[in-house]
Amino acid sequence: MNHTAIARSWVEHANGHRDFPLQNLPLGIFSRPGQAPRSGVAIGDAILDLEAVLAAGLFNGAAKAAVEAMQGGALNAFFALGRPARVALRERLLGLLAEGSEHQGALQAALYPASDCTLHLPAKVGDYTDFYVGIQHATNVGKLFRPDNPLLPNYKYVPIGYHGRASTLRPSGTDVRRPKGQTLPAGQTEPSFGPCARLDYELELGIWIGQGNPMGQAIPIGEADEHLAGLCLLNDWSARDIQAWEYQPLGPFLSKSFITTLSPWVVTAEALEPFRCAQPARPEGDPQPLPYLLDARDQANGAFDIELEVLLRTARMREQNLPAHRLALSNTLNMYWTVAQLIAHHSVNGCALQPGDLFGSGTLSGPTPGSYGSLLEISEGGKHPVLLPSGEQRKFLEDGDEVILRARCVREGVASIGFGECRGTVVAAN
Amino acid sequence: MNHTAIARSWVEHANGHRDFPLQNLPLGIFSRPGQAPRSGVAIGDAILDLEAVLAAGLFNGAAKAAVEAMQGGALNAFFALGRPARVALRERLLGLLAEGSEHQGALQAALYPASDCTLHLPAKVGDYTDFYVGIQHATNVGKLFRPDNPLLPNYKYVPIGYHGRASTLRPSGTDVRRPKGQTLPAGQTEPSFGPCARLDYELELGIWIGQGNPMGQAIPIGEADEHLAGLCLLNDWSARDIQAWEYQPLGPFLSKSFITTLSPWVVTAEALEPFRCAQPARPEGDPQPLPYLLDARDQANGAFDIELEVLLRTARMREQNLPAHRLALSNTLNMYWTVAQLIAHHSVNGCALQPGDLFGSGTLSGPTPGSYGSLLEISEGGKHPVLLPSGEQRKFLEDGDEVILRARCVREGVASIGFGECRGTVVAAN
Incomplete structure (x- = not known):
């Protein structure tokens, strides 16, 4: 799962980040001012907009299905897909965000400073x-x-x-x-x-x-x-x-x-x-x-x-x-x-x-x-x-x-x- | 609110019904075989399909808004409208289902024997x-x-x-x-x-x-x-x-x-x-x-x-x-x-x-x-x-x-x- 300490991201502030280095990739729901809540992943001091990456055509197969399930501002349907969806998305994100990624340019446009975003509850809690x-x-x-x-x-x-x-x-x-x-x-x-x-x-x-x-x-x-x-x-x-x-x-x-x-x-x-x-x-x-x-x-x-x-x-x-x-x-x-x-x-x-x-x-x-x-x-x-x-x-x-x-x-x-x-x-x- | 014992419905089995005479008009979510759950009201041994009545154009104003809020198989959004929506819908249903209603023909097509229907929970319970x-x-x-x-x-x-x-x-x-x-x-x-x-x-x-x-x-x-x-x-x-x-x-x-x-x-x-x-x-x-x-x-x-x-x-x-x-x-x-x-x-x-x-x-x-x-x-x-x-x-x-x-x-x-x-x-x- 690429947890080695040496794996580095082209998102420079993620490397050695206290909470969110490349090896973490936690998932959540965020919004920018005036926009609807959507899914994202924390990388260093930034948030990668997963729906923007989806729209850019950078997800396929199980990873694509995983992000599609996140639409609507809650991770419940994604959680329902279980471990395989999480693993597929993680593997793809590790590739996209690692040093040497060929998609750096496209991704940069989907990367926002976390300080400009509002974080929401990640799911609608039933119980x-x-x-x-x-x-x-x-x-x-x-x-x-x-x-x-x-x-x-x-x-x-x-x-x-x-x-x-x-x-x-x-x-x-x-x-x-x-x-x-x-x-x-x-x-x-x-x-x-x-x-x-x-x-x-x-x-x-x-x-x-x-x-x-x-x-x-x-x-x-x-x-x-x-x-x-x-x-x-x-x-x-x-x-x-x-x-x-x-x-x-x-x-x-x-x-x-x-x-x-x-x-x-x-x-x-x-x-x-x-x-x-x-x-x-x-x-x-x-x-x-x-x-x-x-x-x-x-x-x-x-x-x-x-x-x-x-x-x-x-x-x-x-x-x-x-x-x-x-x-x-x-x-x-x-x-x-x-x-x-x-x-x-x-x-x-x-x-x-x-x-x-x-x-x-x-x-x-x-x-x-x-x-x-x-x-x-x-x-x-x-x-x-x-x-x-x-x-x-x-x-x-x-x-x-x-x-x-x-x-x-x-x-x-x-x-x-x-x-x-x-x-x-x-x-x-x- | 028309609770007088003498008010009668053209739905004959509702008159004197143990549970569901014209004066009750309880709301719920039901489905017929092979169909999606939708909102209804119990009248005698039958269920009146509120969405069918809506489609027939028999609701206006607040009563129409009330039934529109029931779409999707749960009464939560209707409940959120509070008492005025309930009162408006009740008044309209009392008129539609009372003896002498001019819409009896149209309503008959939206009336199903309760025994042919499945009842569901009326709302999605948050807590x-x-x-x-x-x-x-x-x-x-x-x-x-x-x-x-x-x-x-x-x-x-x-x-x-x-x-x-x-x-x-x-x-x-x-x-x-x-x-x-x-x-x-x-x-x-x-x-x-x-x-x-x-x-x-x-x-x-x-x-x-x-x-x-x-x-x-x-x-x-x-x-x-x-x-x-x-x-x-x-x-x-x-x-x-x-x-x-x-x-x-x-x-x-x-x-x-x-x-x-x-x-x-x-x-x-x-x-x-x-x-x-x-x-x-x-x-x-x-x-x-x-x-x-x-x-x-x-x-x-x-x-x-x-x-x-x-x-x-x-x-x-x-x-x-x-x-x-x-x-x-x-x-x-x-x-x-x-x-x-x-x-x-x-x-x-x-x-x-x-x-x-x-x-x-x-x-x-x-x-x-x-x-x-x-x-x-x-x-x-x-x-x-x-x-x-x-x-x-x-x-x-x-x-x-x-x-x-x-x-x-x-x-x-x-x-x-x-x-x-x-x-x-x-x-x-x-």
């Missing part, structure tokens, strides 16, 4: 499911309620997840309006209504589903990986005070549904192939996965080694020209279950997955405070504020705070790739 | 939310876990709900494949995997959202009713054993997402107008709703008086030519919150509702066993089986069992209307 497979996060949150027994008995058997809200998924850069809702103030027996006072972020991996399954037909674990289209970053903004009051007995609802932010580029399963690795061994004493979740190939190569980062920049830090402050550095290896296990579990009851469905991983905290993926964990439930370079403190997010998620894959001998950013700034409640 | 506002059900289920304190502290303040799965919503008549999943057998500490052994139905009202709201802008309680398009029946099939093991801490997931069945006709807010009534008084000692949920007009006229019925017919009952056996007779007055309160609550955090979103009410049990809306309640958690006319017993559903939900509005001086049926037959696990 969004949020999992809870960051075992360190589950442990940290569980400890706030049950210090001696943080994980519930089902945690190591069931990839815990719940249905999320699809209508408020938004691309990076969308403002985050502080939600209002019911909360039960400490020491009170009757709830109050007002703006959330414990607004938080959650660092998550987003998982795009490619081909679906018919209702009633489970996806076997050995085939589940074929249903992964690609990955992104996901910020599962959370209103902790609303959540604490509303979530029994049916789970989080309005505490999450006000907005969920995604990084807009789909980093494909193929681009991620060099960053696959073995699922970390379960600690001594943990149960083996049930057979429907167990596959030797998945255990050997089904995990991802992706560095994850959370940064915060307050309004005062912007005024003082201070850079964003890193709150956490974590890794997708903190997932207790693989993506294939999530897909197999989600469909085992016959639930139909559809192209363009989205999963969140759950918060991917690591084992130490410098790797915690939410302020709830960093501040231990609001007890210990974080100190910022501006001299400010934070237990939870304040209006004007911008949260930035980043991800990056690094491995010796192959080119590093990144996910781009997943940003959002908190604005005051209405 | 499906399931509430839990049947207070008798919440009490009955709570008692199984907490006999002395069945309702959690938030119940009378928060209209409890959670996100459901949209991809497995299906129209009446779709078979219900028994799901497989993880369960924790009594007395065990490790889960098993296999077909659900405690399969159940839930009697719910389905609520179709008309016009939506932009993300970040709550719908005030005084305007919430304007966002209701219409109602249907909803069977929230539930795998009780899977649910018990999976639902902590994030709520039900695979125990519900295998299928949810809907009655296919949208009984419009206008057809239901005569069956509005005051929200039943809260019992002495219950708190008042918080201000964002309280509106005098809603309290005075925001509830619905709709009779609900559950019937069961087993395979043996079909062999013995026994009719379906009534398991429960209940009423929508068992809702602790009005539809307007659900809409105001769902959007109060800024969550965007969209045309064609669907709410479930939660199971609408009444206070006595003859009105319980699930087998879990009737059998008290599987302890006391129901005796059936065939001599069989049921604690939970067995393969071959057919569950039928019905609803009917009855009030002196106006024509009764019904919802049609919401049926499903359990088939063996794969």
